[in-house]
Amino acid sequence: MRVDVKKTYKLFIGGQFPRSESGRSYELLDAKGNFLANPALASRKDLRDAVVAARAASEKWASASAFNRSQILYRVAEVMEGRREQFVSEVMAQEGVTKAQAIKQVDAAIDLWVWYAGWCDKIPTIFGSTNPVSGSFYNFTTPEPVGVVAAFIDGSSSLIDIVHGIAPILSGGNVVIAIANEEYPLCAITLSEVIATSDISGGVVNVLTGRTEELTPWVASHMDIDGVDGSGLEMAAYETLKRDGADNLKRIYRFKAEGSPQRIISFMENKTVWHPIGI
Amino acid sequence: MKFEYAPAPESTAIVDIQSEYNLFIDDKFVPSKGGKRFETINPSNEKVLSRVTQATAADVDKAVKAASEAYRKTWSKLSGAQRGKYLFRIARILQERAREFAVLESMDNGKPIRETRDTDIPLAAAHFFYHAGWADKLDYAGLGKNPKPHGVVGQIIPWNFPMLMLAWKVAPALATGNTVVLKPAETTPLTALLFAEVCQQADLPKGVVNILTGDGSTGAAIVNHPGINKIAFTGSTEVGKIIAKSVASSKKALTLELGGKGANIIFEDAPIDETVEGVINGIFFNQGHVCCAGSRLLVQENIKDELLEKLKRRMSLIRVGDPLDKNTDLGAINSQAQLMKIRELAESGDAEGAQRWSPQCQLPEKGFWFPPTFFTGVSQAHRIAREEIFGPVLSVITFRTPSEAIEKANNTPFGLSAGIWTDKGSRILWSAQQLKAGVIWANTFNKFDPASPFGGYKESGWGREGGRHGLSAYLKGDFS
Numbered sequence: 001m002r003v004d005v006k007k008t009y010k011l012f013i014g015g016q017f018p019r020s021e022s023g024r025s026y027e028l029l030d031a032k033g034n035f036l037a038n039p040a041l042a043s044r045k046d047l048r049d050a051v052v053a054a055r056a057a058s059e060k061w062a063s064a065s066a067f068n069r070s071q072i073l074y075r076v077a078e079v080m081e082g083r084r085e086q087f088v089s090e091v092m093a094q095e096g097v098t099k100a101q102a103i104k105q106v107d108a109a110i111d112l113w114v115w116y117a118g119w120c121d122k123i124p125t126i127f128g129s130t131n132p133v134s135g136s137f138y139n140f141t142t143p144e145p146v147g148v149v150a151a152f153i154d155g156s157s158s159l160i161d162i163v164h165g166i167a168p169i170l171s172g173g174n175v176v177i178a179i180a181n182e183e184y185p186l187c188a189i190t191l192s193e194v195i196a197t198s199d200i201s202g203g204v205v206n207v208l209t210g211r212t213e214e215l216t217p218w219v220a221s222h223m224d225i226d227g228v229d230g231s232g233l234e235m236a237a238y239e240t241l242k243r244d245g246a247d248n249l250k251r252i253y254r255f256k257a258e259g260s261p262q263r264i265i266s267f268m269e270n271k272t273v274w275h276p277i278g279i
Numbered sequence: 280m281k282f283e284y285a286p287a288p289e290s291t292a293i294v295d296i297q298s299e300y301n302l303f304i305d306d307k308f309v310p311s312k313g314g315k316r317f318e319t320i321n322p323s324n325e326k327v328l329s330r331v332t333q334a335t336a337a338d339v340d341k342a343v344k345a346a347s348e349a350y351r352k353t354w355s356k357l358s359g360a361q362r363g364k365y366l367f368r369i370a371r372i373l374q375e376r377a378r379e380f381a382v383l384e385s386m387d388n389g390k391p392i393r394e395t396r397d398t399d400i401p402l403a404a405a406h407f408f409y410h411a412g413w414a415d416k417l418d419y420a421g422l423g424k425n426p427k428p429h430g431v432v433g434q435i436i437p438w439n440f441p442m443l444m445l446a447w448k449v450a451p452a453l454a455t456g457n458t459v460v461l462k463p464a465e466t467t468p469l470t471a472l473l474f475a476e477v478c479q480q481a482d483l484p485k486g487v488v489n490i491l492t493g494d495g496s497t498g499a500a501i502v503n504h505p506g507i508n509k510i511a512f513t514g515s516t517e518v519g520k521i522i523a524k525s526v527a528s529s530k531k532a533l534t535l536e537l538g539g540k541g542a543n544i545i546f547e548d549a550p551i552d553e554t555v556e557g558v559i560n561g562i563f564f565n566q567g568h569v570c571c572a573g574s575r576l577l578v579q580e581n582i583k584d585e586l587l588e589k590l591k592r593r594m595s596l597i598r599v600g601d602p603l604d605k606n607t608d609l610g611a612i613n614s615q616a617q618l619m620k621i622r623e624l625a626e627s628g629d630a631e632g633a634q635r636w637s638p639q640c641q642l643p644e645k646g647f648w649f650p651p652t653f654f655t656g657v658s659q660a661h662r663i664a665r666e667e668i669f670g671p672v673l674s675v676i677t678f679r680t681p682s683e684a685i686e687k688a689n690n691t692p693f694g695l696s697a698g699i700w701t702d703k704g705s706r707i708l709w710s711a712q713q714l715k716a717g718v719i720w721a722n723t724f725n726k727f728d729p730a731s732p733f734g735g736y737k738e739s740g741w742g743r744e745g746g747r748h749g750l751s752a753y754l755k756g757d758f759s
Binding site: 134 | 720
């Protein structure tokens with residue numbers, strides 16, 4: 001008889017897989033109440049480390065060509081495909097669903113990733129504009145990434161919500177700190193292992209597991225976070241985040257659990273450029 | 280050779296200012312429920328122009344009820360095409376009464392008649408005309424199918440472009456089917472009250488536009504009124520953050536146009552004479568009371584001396600004085616309070632070791648005045664390099680390489696505007712890409728148009744005004 005080699009579920013910060021600097025973890029049970037894993041319980045310091053890593057990675061990711069970003073995101077889908085079995089077993093364990101249901105979710109998650117990959121080089125065309133101003137000027141508007149975005153992952157599913165929380169933010173050229181849903185951290189970490197082997201530079205995606213309630217105030221008050229997807233927060237916590245996040249006027253939104261370019265453009269700023277026309 | 284100019288004052292006979300004004304609610308001028316009156320003065324001579332009403336919370340409630348009823352009963356029932364025709368009417372009336380508005384604006388604000396006549400009022404009319412055409416085309420605005428208005432919109436506007444900011448707020452709100460409760464700034468209420476008459480002349484259905492004069496407490500009552508569905512604010516970053524916190528626990532949508540500390544970057548190959556004009560326009564337009572002013576001059580080190588010499592020469596030709604004189608370039612500072620703020624910040628520049636320069640100029644004895652000024656020897660840590668002065672004060676900073684220029688330009692929590700001056704096209708586009716600012720003027724500055732989205736990155740605000748992008752502030756769509 002062979003004893004399984006079980007996985008240690010760690011954080012994903014700056015391309016590395018550290019444990020929490022706090023040394024803490026929490027016990028995760030499966031849908032039937034059996035022990036599943038001890039994911040890391042991320043601390044304020046872990047969050048701050050993730051912000052530093054994200055900021056450092058931001059400029060290169062934002063300035064990559066949209067076509068390049070699109071290919072890199074597509075590559076994530078390719079690598080996800082190779083890990084289907086693992087995602088399926090994690091979805092089953094966490095949600096307690098049948099294998100058929102889990103397969104359906106994993107397939108949908110991979111396809112959703114492909115969908116967001118394709119948006120990278122369409123967004124500026126669809127959501128930018130040239131503006132017919134009076135006077136002899138060429139004037140155009142183009143959306144650009146805001147920078148560093150934190151995402152509280154919703155818990156309506158164990159895998160699809162993570163894709164909604166990460167892929168669109170990357171699509172727009174932003175870098176992300178995903179705070180996994182407390183109940184569903186496994187797919188988030190496995191996805192970060194996929195990302196680590198998919199041509200995405202370290203720091204572009206960071207994944208923290210732990211207590212949402214503990215991390216929310218630190219996300220709200222961190223002055224180097226530009227935007228927050230609060231989809232995974234309870235309404236009261238979301239409102240507190242909005243209030244405290246106003247200190248640096250963070251862009252804070254929450255979204256319906258469906259794919260939409262709204263998730264991409266919410267974290268983009270429109271830049272308008274004027275130039276005179278003349279000879 | 281020195282040219283002397285004879286005075287060329289614009290006549291004030293065209294305006295008819297009442298001694299007192301009530302509030303404009305439900306298509307009528309009505310007295311306040313318990314509100315006192317306060318004076319609005321001409322900042323160029325400190326003469327009282329009129330006494331307007333301090334709207335109370337009860338007045339706000341009344342106005343919101345009127346706006347809400349107008350939304351339910353009339354405005355939301357009208358087709359976009361019919362709504363649009365009201366906006367076209369307003370645009371036309373503003374054009375017909377343009378000179379009257381220009382003179383009144385100049386008197387109440389202190390800005391030169393040349394600017395109100397050629398910029399503020401024509402642009403305000405253009406804003407209504409532009410948005411009128413959108414009213415029946417919102418399905419094509421790229422916001423998803425059948426986008427919906429919010430309902431009652433509370434709008435709070437600043438004193439620097441009173442009528443133009445009113446147009447930026449009211450035109451898109453009405454075109455998209457919202458009704459409005461608007462508060463003009465405390466020191467510049469008169470053109471908004473005149474606009475109320477325009478609404479009457481246009482036969483705008485009652486309650487669609489309500490105008491409440493008052494101070495910050497009136498603004499707070501609007502922000503916190505439960506019957507308001509969306510707030511649009513233009514003003515300081517400080518107040519913007521307070522509003523953002525106030526509405527965080529509500530369902531109210533919010534857009535903010537806040538402060539700035541725009542960098543105007545001059546590369547060594549810039550066409551120098553045009554650049555000097557651009558620098559002047561960037562900081563002295565509207566006495567520097569411009570959130571997107573080019574208040575930080577970033578000049579490449581090797582051309583600094585030449586540029587500053589030419590700038591001094593040009594600044595010495597700026598005519599400061601009577602705002603109603605058609606030859607005036609720089610008018611009065613809008614208020615005593617703003618003058619004190621400008622003085623305090625300029626003094627901090629002296630105290631922190633920067634060198635101040637202003638041309639010789641005779642300032643009028645009455646009224647609030649500040650000469651065109653620049654500071655050299657400014658470090659990035661100085662308050663005059665970091666804080667919005669909102670006056671005719673330019674901070675000169677040098678750089679050696681393009682990347683240093685970008686780094687210094689972006690070294691601010693603001694992100695509203697920036698300027699780029701160079702002859703090299705690829706450098707313009709590279710710089711424009713690197714700059715964290717919502718509006719970039721290349722080889723020009725301080726240009727505005729209703730078709731061009733305006734708004735800031737970072738702490739300069741949320742959302743855009745103008746163009747297709749500005750519509751999304753007033754509509755609930757699938758995408759915005």
